[in-house]
Amino acid sequence: MNPFTDLAEIETPALLIDLDVMEANLASMTAFLTMHGIAQRPNIKGHKIPALAWRQVRAGAMGITCQKLSEAEVMVDAGLPDVLIAVQVIGAAKVDRLLKLARRAKLTTVVDSLAGAEPIARAFASSGMTIDVLLEIDIGYHRCGVDGRGAPALARSLSQLPGLNLVGVMGYEGHLYDLSGKGAVEAAARESYEMLTRVANGLRNAGIEVPRVSIGASAGARAAVDVRGITEVRAGSYLFNDRAQIKMGSAEPATCAATVMATVISVPTETRAVIDAGAKALTPTMVGGMPGYGDILGHEDAVLDRLSDEHGMISVGATRNPFNVGDRVRIIPNSHTVVFNQFPEVHGVREGRVEAVMPVAARAMMG
C-alpha cells in the first residue's frame, strides 16, 4: 500500500489509528508525569509495534514494559535498550532466553516466589551476570503477587540470591477495570498505591533498598502522582484508549485513537445490519455496564450487540435502518489490546488518508 492512500481504498476489516489523537494522548500523559517527576515505562502490550515504542521513548519514557518474554525479544531486536518484563519468567527454556536477551539490553523482570526466582538467579550467577528484579505485590487485583505480610521475608531471601538485584516492588491494579467513573477508579487506585508504598516502606525499615515502586494502569496514572513514593508508571492504554477507559472515566470517544473499520455485508431486516468484523477482529470481551462490543461512530443509537467469529450484528432499534450493503463503519472497541493482537498491521490515518502502515511486529507472541 502506498502512503497517502484514501481510507476508502483500504480493505476491511482494518485497524486504524488516528495519528492526531494518538499524538495528543502521548503528549498529554508525558507532560503530566514529567511535571510530577514520575518515570514512565509504558507497557507496549497494547500496540506491540516497535515504532510506537520508540515514539514513547523519544517522548520521554525511560524504557518500556513488555508482558511476554517473546514481546521483549521483538522490542530488543528493534533496538529498544531498556525493557521491563512484567510477567514471571518460568521454566528452563524461558530462563535461558532471558539470559541471552540480557546480554543485548538492560532488563528488569518480576518475581513473586522463591520457586520462580531461584532458577533465574542460578542461571545469571553461573554466567557471572545479575538481573534487576521487582518483587510483585498483590495490590488488590488478586492475580500474581505476594501480600504485604509475605513481602519482607521473601524480599530478604531474594536479596541474598546471587545473580539477582532486587531493585523495588511493583503492583498491578487490574481491579480498576471492574469499576466505573473517574471518582471510584481513582479512589481505588490511591488505595492500591498506598498499599504498595506501605510495603515498600516496610522493606526499607527492614533494611532493604527499594528505589523503584512501580504501578501499572492508565486509569490510575493521574492518582499515582497524589501518592508519595510511586516512582514509576507502566501505563500503556492511554495511547489509544477504548471503551473500557471510557467506562473508567479516563477517556472519552474523542480521545480514542484506535478504531476498527468494517463493511456492512448484509442488511437482512429494517432493524439489523451485519458487518464483516466479528470476534476475530474485535473482541468478545464485555465492558461492565456498557451494551455490546463497541461504539459505532456516528450511529450512537445502534448497538453492536452480537459477535460471531467473523460477523458483527448491529441492532438498529426503532428508527429506519440507516445502513446499506457496502457502507463502512468505524468502531471503538471494548479493549484495544486484544484487537491489536489480532491484526497483522495497523493503518496510521490523518485527515482521512493513510500516512503509515505499521506491522504489529510483536503480535501473537505466545511466550
Place this chain on the structure above:
Amino acid sequence: MNPFTDLAEIETPALLIDLDVMEANLASMTAFLTMHGIAQRPNIKGHKIPALAWRQVRAGAMGITCQKLSEAEVMVDAGLPDVLIAVQVIGAAKVDRLLKLARRAKLTTVVDSLAGAEPIARAFASSGMTIDVLLEIDIGYHRCGVDGRGAPALARSLSQLPGLNLVGVMGYEGHLYDLSGKGAVEAAARESYEMLTRVANGLRNAGIEVPRVSIGASAGARAAVDVRGITEVRAGSYLFNDRAQIKMGSAEPATCAATVMATVISVPTETRAVIDAGAKALTPTMVGGMPGYGDILGHEDAVLDRLSDEHGMISVGATRNPFNVGDRVRIIPNSHTVVFNQFPEVHGVREGRVEAVMPVAARAMMG
C-alpha cells in the same frame, strides 16, 4: 522443532492437537454422513491449516468451506480445488480478488441481497465467467440471510443475472450454541433444517432449480440426516470439539482433540494459581451455564475463572492447592476457533510426543 520431541520440551502457552482423537472424530463424522449420502464440505475456519483441510478432503469431503476470502486464497494456494466462501463478498476490491481466485479453483459464494450480488455478477459476466452462488436463508440465528418470504423474489432476480449460477440455498444454525443438551439442540436443528428445505421446495415450485441445500453446524449434523432434502453439511467443529460442543451434547472431554498447554507461573495463595495463558491464548468467550474459560484436565474441581490478556487465574476451592510454580496444565478451551486463530502453530501430539508442527497458515486472515 524436531518431530518426536517430548511434550515437556515445548514452550508454553502451546496449542496441542491429540492426533488419535482428531483422527477418530474425522473417521466418525465421515462414516456417518457418507452412510446417509450427505455431502461434506467442512468449514476450515476452526483450524485454518491446509494440511488438515487436505486430510478432510482425502477422507471424503467433496470440498471445503471458508469464512473469509483471504482464507480461501490460502487454501487455493495449498491446492484445495473446490471451495465455498460462506460469507458475503462485498466491495470492489474483494470482488476483484474473488474473480482472480475463480480462475484457479472451483468456487461457490453466498449472497443474500441484490446489492451484494450485482457487483459480483457484473464482474464475472464481463470476464465471460460464471460463479456458483448459494442464496443464504435465515434459519433462526438472525444473522445474515433473507427469510422464507423474501427468498422466491430474490432467487428469481439472482437467476436472471448473467455471471451468476444459482445452485441452491444455505443456512447457518448458530442459535444452537445458545442451547444445552443433545435433545434441545437436535430438536432446534431439525426445525431449522425443515425451514430451509421448505424454502428450497418453494423455490422449486416457482421453477427454480435448487440442487444444493447446505447447513452448517457440527452439533446439528446428526439431525441433518433426519430431514429429507439436506444435501450438504459444512460442519467443522467436530474435528476438535471444545466446551461449547460439550454443552450442546455433541462432544465429551474424551472427544476434544485441542488443548492449550500452559505453565503455572505463580501460586500466590492456597486457593489460587496463575498460568501463562490468558485472553490472547484462550478466548474470553463464555459458554452459557459453564463456569470459567476451560476445563483443566485432571483438575475437575479447579475453575479457570478469570482471564486477563496474558494471565489465567485458577480458583482452587477448599482443597489444598495442588499447583506448584512450573507445573504444566492442559485446558480444553471454550471455543477452539478463536484459539486456533491466535496461535502461529499447533503441535500434533501422539502418546506424549510431538509428531508434527503445523503452521496455522490462514490465521488472522482479516478479509
